[in-house]
Amino acid sequence: xxxxxxxxxxxxxxxxxxxxxxxxxxxxxxxxxxxxxxxxxxxxxxxxxxxxxxxxxxxxxxxxxxxxxxxxxxxxxxxxxxxxxxxxxxxxxxxxxxxxxxxxxxxxxxxxxxxxxxxxxxxxxxxxxxxxxxxxxxxxxxxxxxxxxxxxxxxxxxxxxxxxxxxxxxxxxxxxxxxxxxxxxxxxxxxxxxxxxxxxxxxxx
Amino acid sequence: xxxxxxxxxxxxxxxxxxxxxxxxxxxxxxxxxxxxxxxxxxxxxxxxxxxxxxxxxxxxxxxxxxxxxxxxxxxxxxxxxxxxxxxxxxxxxxxxxxxxxxxxxxxxxxxxxxxxxxxxxxxxxxxxxxxxxxxxxxxxxxxxxxxxxxxxxxxxxxxxxxxxxxxxxxxxxxxxxxxxxxxxxxxxxxxxxxxxxxxxxxxxx
Numbered sequence: 001x002x003x004x005x006x007x008x009x010x011x012x013x014x015x016x017x018x019x020x021x022x023x024x025x026x027x028x029x030x031x032x033x034x035x036x037x038x039x040x041x042x043x044x045x046x047x048x049x050x051x052x053x054x055x056x057x058x059x060x061x062x063x064x065x066x067x068x069x070x071x072x073x074x075x076x077x078x079x080x081x082x083x084x085x086x087x088x089x090x091x092x093x094x095x096x097x098x099x100x101x102x103x104x105x106x107x108x109x110x111x112x113x114x115x116x117x118x119x120x121x122x123x124x125x126x127x128x129x130x131x132x133x134x135x136x137x138x139x140x141x142x143x144x145x146x147x148x149x150x151x152x153x154x155x156x157x158x159x160x161x162x163x164x165x166x167x168x169x170x171x172x173x174x175x176x177x178x179x180x181x182x183x184x185x186x187x188x189x190x191x192x193x194x195x196x197x198x199x200x201x202x203x204x205x
Numbered sequence: 206x207x208x209x210x211x212x213x214x215x216x217x218x219x220x221x222x223x224x225x226x227x228x229x230x231x232x233x234x235x236x237x238x239x240x241x242x243x244x245x246x247x248x249x250x251x252x253x254x255x256x257x258x259x260x261x262x263x264x265x266x267x268x269x270x271x272x273x274x275x276x277x278x279x280x281x282x283x284x285x286x287x288x289x290x291x292x293x294x295x296x297x298x299x300x301x302x303x304x305x306x307x308x309x310x311x312x313x314x315x316x317x318x319x320x321x322x323x324x325x326x327x328x329x330x331x332x333x334x335x336x337x338x339x340x341x342x343x344x345x346x347x348x349x350x351x352x353x354x355x356x357x358x359x360x361x362x363x364x365x366x367x368x369x370x371x372x373x374x375x376x377x378x379x380x381x382x383x384x385x386x387x388x389x390x391x392x393x394x395x396x397x398x399x400x401x402x403x404x405x406x407x408x409x410x
Contacts, residue, residue, distance in 0.1 A: 015404035020385060023360075041385050079407045086403070093305040097298040098399070103383055107400045108407065147410055148403065155228075172406035174399055178308055180225060180246050188409050190402035194303070194379055195312045197395035198291070198353065199220035201377035202284045202313065204393050205352055 006054045013051055014074050016041060019107075021071040033064045080108030085144060087170075089161050090152030091116040091124070091131045094176055098152055099127040109148070113140060117157075134161070141168035148172045155179040162189075211259045218256055219279050221246060224312075226276040238269040285313030290349060292375075294366050295357030296321040296329070296336045299381055303357055304332040314353070318345060322362075339366070346373035353377045360384040367394075 020040050024032055034045035034052075041048075052058055052070075055077050059065035075081040088098055088111050099114050114129040115137050116122055122133045132140070140146075149170045153161055158177035165173060172188040175181055178196075181189055225245050229237055239250035239257075246253075257263050257275075260282050264270040280286040293303055293316050304319050319334040320342050321327055327338045337345070345351075354375045358366055363382035370378060377393040380386055383401075386394055 011408050012401075012405050014408070015401040016385070018404065019383060019398070019401065023384065040387070042387075077408065078404045079410055080404050084403075084407060084410075093302040097302040100298040101399075104400060104403075107404065109400065109403055148407070150399070171410055172403070174402050174406070178224060179228065180221070182245070182247075188406040190406055192397055192399060192402065193224070194306075194355070194397060195309060195314065196217075196220040196224065197379050197397065198289075198309075198314055198377070199223065199283045199285050199312065200217050201379070201393040201395055202289060202353070203216050203219070203282065205284055205289075205376055 010051045010054055013043070013047075014078055016043075017048065017051075018071055018074045018078065018080075021067050021074070022107075025067050025071060030067055031064045032067055032070075037065075075108070078108075082108070084109050084148050085112040085146045086110065086148045086150060087112060087137070087141060087144075087146050087165075088114045088150045088152065089116075089134060089137065089165070090176075091118075091121050091126050092152065095152035096126050098150060098176075099129055111150075112144060112146065137161075138164055138168040141165065141170060146170060148174075150174045150176065152176045215256045215259055218248070218252075219283055221248075222253065222256075223276055223279045223283065223285075226272050226279070227312075230272050230276060235272055236269045237272055237275075242270075280313070283313075287313070289314050289353050290317040290351045291315065291353045291355060292317060292342070292346060292349075292351050292370075293319045293355045293357065294321075294339060294342065294370070295381075296323075296326050296331050297357065300357035301331050303355060303381075304334055316355075317349060317351065342366075343369050343373040346370065346375060351375060353379075355379045355381065357381040 020037055034048040038045040038048050058070050058073055086109050091114050114126055114131050115134040116131050117134040121131050124131050149165045151158055151173055155177045158179050159181055162173055162181045162183055166183055166187050175191050178193045225242055239253040243250040243253050263275050263278055291314050293300060296319050319331055319336050320339040321336050322339040326336050329336050354370045356363055356378055360382045363384050364386055367378055367386045367388060371388055371392050380394055380396050383398045
């Protein structure tokens with residue numbers, strides 16, 4: 001469908017477009033424009049049209065975008081028209097908050113198991129999960145064929161756990177640990193570290 | 206010092222460099238190179254040299270960077286050689302995890318108060334904080350002259366709370382709510398939404 005490789009920065013904006021379109025749909029809006037969408041996101045309408053044009057033709061000049069249709073198309077492009085199984089490693093404060101978060105399922109993801117290496121936490125209940133021993137992690141991932149993982153372990157343990165995840169077949173890791181992982185290039189890694197964002201902003205203060 | 210405006214994408218990489226330099230320093234390393242730093246971060250050494258050159262001269266050709274010196278300089282550039290007071294709004298699962306997180310203080314930030322609008326949560330203890338009524342938020346921010354806030358409230362409440370924050374004098378907001386805020390352009394906003402990262406990665410799966 002898309003013979004040219006789409007820049008990663010463009011791919012990264014699609015989830016943002018999808019989130020706004022879903023919000024509009026929830027508000028009962030049926031049709032939108034690149035201007036309206038851009039206004040909500042603080043992105044220029046030209047940028048949005050250019051980004052979307054990389055993937056096809058989603059609206060007619062002058063009539064705007066049908067929100068349900070465009071959202072469905074973006075879901076397909078991002079492969080979230082299905083629900084991905086996700087394993088969560090780490091059941092501390094942050095892992096526990098992630099396990100309780102209700103916002104995954106409507107956007108393409110469901111946590112299927114939670115792991116920890118702390119004997120005090122294993123077999124405890126976190127949300128609707130019974131925390132499993134991290135030693136079961138690799139076998140479970142192979143059996144369940146899980147491709148996506150979230151990592152909420154201390155920074156010192158993140159590299160080792162991530163290597164286990166990859167060995168077992170995980171191809172995408174969302175890392176909450178404040179560290180940079182060194183993994184094979186075919187593995188997708190994204191990071192969430194609130195301090196990076198805070199320091200980015202204080203530059204301007 | 207820097208007459209030209211530095212691109213925001215370059216500014217955004219500085220916290221990453223600082224985090225890696227701090228880790229190296231914790232490991233007892235004193236001198237590094239753009240190659241070594243780049244290897245840890247998956248960023249080219251040329252990119253790192255180019256980024257740093259926007260802010261000055263931090264190492265001599267062939268002798269590498271003194272890690273402590275470079276880290277101190279980046280801290281000054283990012284204005285985190287001091288500790289910023291931060292208010293946290295929202296004491297649910299995520300807000301509570303953020304309130305417990307011990308990783309802020311060594312990197313330039315300390316939470317000074319936690320707020321909620323839920324009568325069941327107000328006056329409860331979260332970590333070392335007693336949750337305050339969100340109705341006190343604006344006055345507290347003015348009195349304490351807080352410039353930085355973290356927002357861990359439901360998406361539907363985020364816009365209203367963020368407007369209160371800005372009215373009271375906050376200039377930088379880290380928003381954990383999965384929504385886009387519409388605020389005056391001089392306010393810095395950064396977002397953390399794990400699903401955006403997950404959907405970005407599933408594009409490649």
